[in-house]
Each structure stands twice: as structure tokens, then as C-alpha cells.
Amino acid sequence: MTEHRDRVVLESSWKAALAKEFEAAYxxxxxxxxxxxxxxxxxxxPTGPEIFKALDSCPLPDTRVVIIGQDPYHGPRQAHGLCFSVPPGIAPPPSLVNIFQEIEKDMCDENVPGGSSNRKIAPGKG
Structure with a gap:
């Protein structure tokens, strides 16, 4: 099983922390x-290189919170490895638009990322 783990492309601190998990039966x-x-x-x-995009965006020592989301996207190219996000230029699904509207309303902050990308929330590679 180690050969599968060795082929996983993932930021090194996360890869080390999750090494045993990649060998788990599930x-x-x-x-x-x-x-x-x-x-x-x-x-x-998402495509293979984007599966761990969220973890690649922020090394484990710099991570304070991880939010795992399950929001099935309706169209091609919407999923890109970050929950609550679609790539720039791709129309967000209605549930994602609602999420960002509620955040903006609750926070009274027009600097909320909007209805498409959480890149302002998840720093790092883009």
C-alpha cells in the first residue's frame, strides 16, 4: 500500500501527518x-491534482481550523478542491451563493469573498 501513498501529491507537512491514513482500508x-x-x-x-488543494493551500503548522464541506456541485469545472468555492469565472451553485449571502449579512462586511471563491479565506496557492 505504501506505493499509493508515495504517489500522492500533497504538501509535505500534511502528507507526513496523513501517511498512515493513506494506507487505511477505507x-x-x-x-x-x-x-x-x-x-x-x-x-x-475535482481533478486529481486538485483533490488536496485545500491542504496544499496552507501547511499544517499554519492551520488553525479546517472546515470540511460537502456541497455537490451541479456543473462541470465547479469543483476545484476547495469547499464552499468555485474557480473564478465559473457560476456558483445556488447553495454557495446562499452561503456567502448569509455570511455577508451576518458579518455586515462587503469584503466577504462573494459567491464564487474562498481564496480570500484560504491563503496560499491559487
Missing amino acids: VVRLRAFLVNEKRGRKTVY
Whole structure:
């Protein structure tokens, strides 16, 4: 199983912290499932290089909070490895628009990232 872990592209502090997790049975099954889906010509989002984009954006020692989101996106190119976000130029799904409207309303702050990208919240690579 180590060979799968070694092929994971991930920021080094996160990779070290999650090393044993990549060998866990559920991760091995999940990886096999995704490989089968791709072999069957099914599209899987986010793309491989973007799967750990959130973790790549901020090394573990610099991380104070991790929010895990599950918001299935409706269209191609919306998922890009960051929860509550779509890439610039891509229309956000309605649930994401609602999330940012509520944040702006609660915080009374027009500097909230808006209805598309959380890049202002998640610093780092973009």
C-alpha cells in the first residue's frame, strides 16, 4: 500500500501527518473505486491534482481550523478542491451563493469573498 501513498501529491507537512491514513482500508477501497470510475469513462471532480488543494493551500503548522464541506456541485469545472468555492469565472451553485449571502449579512462586511471563491479565506496557492 505504501506505493499509493508515495504517489500522492500533497504538501509535505500534511502528507507526513496523513501517511498512515493513506494506507487505511477505507482509503484503499476509495482509491480503487475512483480508479474504476475513471477507467469506465466517468468524470470525477475535482481533478486529481486538485483533490488536496485545500491542504496544499496552507501547511499544517499554519492551520488553525479546517472546515470540511460537502456541497455537490451541479456543473462541470465547479469543483476545484476547495469547499464552499468555485474557480473564478465559473457560476456558483445556488447553495454557495446562499452561503456567502448569509455570511455577508451576518458579518455586515462587503469584503466577504462573494459567491464564487474562498481564496480570500484560504491563503496560499491559487
